[in-house]
Amino acid sequence: MGKTELAAEFALRNKENFDAIFWVHADEPAKLDQCFVDISIELGLETAEEATNQIISRSLVKGWLANPIKSSTTIAEDISSTASSGNDALWLLIFENADDPKLLGDYWPEGRGSVQITSRDPLAKRLFPSNSSGLDLESLNPVDGSALLLKLTESNGSSEENADQMAQQISTSLAGLPLAISQMAGIIRRQELSLSEFQSIYEEDKHRVALYRTKYNTSTKAYKCSIATVWGFEKLSTEAKTLLKIMLLLDPDVIQESILFNAAALMFPCFPRRHSRGPSLMKRVLNYRNHH
Structure with a gap:
């Protein structure tokens, strides 16, 4: 529907109204954590060497968002916008693809900044914000x-x-x-x-x-x-999506069947539980799903 494009366009058109704009990938906790680590480093709250604990990085970022003093961070040296004339920075935090908005609970900021969420779940409009001001995107008219x-x-x-x-x-x-x-x-x-x-x-x-x-x-x-x-x-089953997520953590050139075999047996109760010569594991999984 163009949620991400609209969020990016909003940020681009309004960049002069903010001292800092943060783009956070919010579709899963690992991405949320990494984005908050990156923000902590960009703000000068930690160095790359110091940012080894995601919980600490998140706490530091939320602390800065609650009290966004320009002079306390290196961001003050890079701010060319005239968004705020005082020492308090005006910020915009964009949570992109928060299809499970409940994940945002530990990352939701306090303070006088602005938060934008893109999501497929209507609950995102009213779960955390004090006032519901979300827009439902419809298909374009002819x-x-x-x-x-x-x-x-x-x-x-x-x-x-x-x-x-x-x-x-x-x-x-x-x-x-x-x-x-x-x-x-x-x-x-x-x-x-x-x-x-x-x-x-x-x-x-x-x-x-x-x-x-x-x-x-x-x-x-x-x-x-x-x-x-x-x-x-979107049409993949929950089991297939889980298998893909596991594979994303592995080296694509040397994924060993032994790593996935037991997992496949758990996902598909009727799946053969012993190794055999012939088609690869992935082909057997696909053949099994095609016939069931």
């Missing part, structure tokens, strides 16, 4: 969706007949999803398709699946995943 498509495909001044009407039709077909519109705009530009040509291709089921998997950037800041990738991860 007019706005077509305007975005025309801009990304540089078809604003197109001589194509009924370009506006065709753009609205495409936007409606894509359910007004900004990610989908952005991805398809990249395909249209890269393949040098007219809007009508793209719509004809998209209407065929066999081509539509391929389009979902194709990714061409429309800008240097474009979303890194394709629609197929996003939907694919």
Whole structure:
């Protein structure tokens, strides 16, 4: 829906109103901890050598946010903004992708700063803030969706007949999803398709699946995943997601089957519990899931 892009745009447009802006990845505790360690180092509260305890780093950062004195940190040397004329720094803390907002309990700051949260959970609007001022992002309406498509495909001044009407039709077909519109705009530009040509291709089921998997950037800041990738991860079972998280901690070139074999047996009770020659562990897992 473009939550992250909107948060980044807000920070960019309002950067002169703050002395410090902190971007925190909030989808899991490990990322929250690492971001607070990084903030502690950036603020000069600790050196990289001293920042060995995540709990201490978090406490130091929360302490600074509660009493953000410019002169007490090295950040004072780098502040060029005129956001605050006194010695108190004005700050903005952005928790990105806080899909489990309850995780923010230990990281929620005190003080007079500003906090922004992006999340899929409506609870994030009222769990910690004293006043609920959240915005629910909806799909783009046909007019706005077509305007975005025309801009990304540089078809604003197109001589194509009924370009506006065709753009609205495409936007409606894509359910007004900004990610989908952005991805398809990249395909249209890269393949040098007219809007009508793209719509004809998209209407065929066999081509539509391929389009979902194709990714061409429309800008240097474009979303890194394709629609197929996003939907694919969302459809994974809890067990499959857990297995992927385990694998993310391992060297991708030398993951040993023995490390994952017992875990797979626990996740899938009917999974073979002995090693055997033949397909690899991952292939057996996939084959098992495909047949069950």
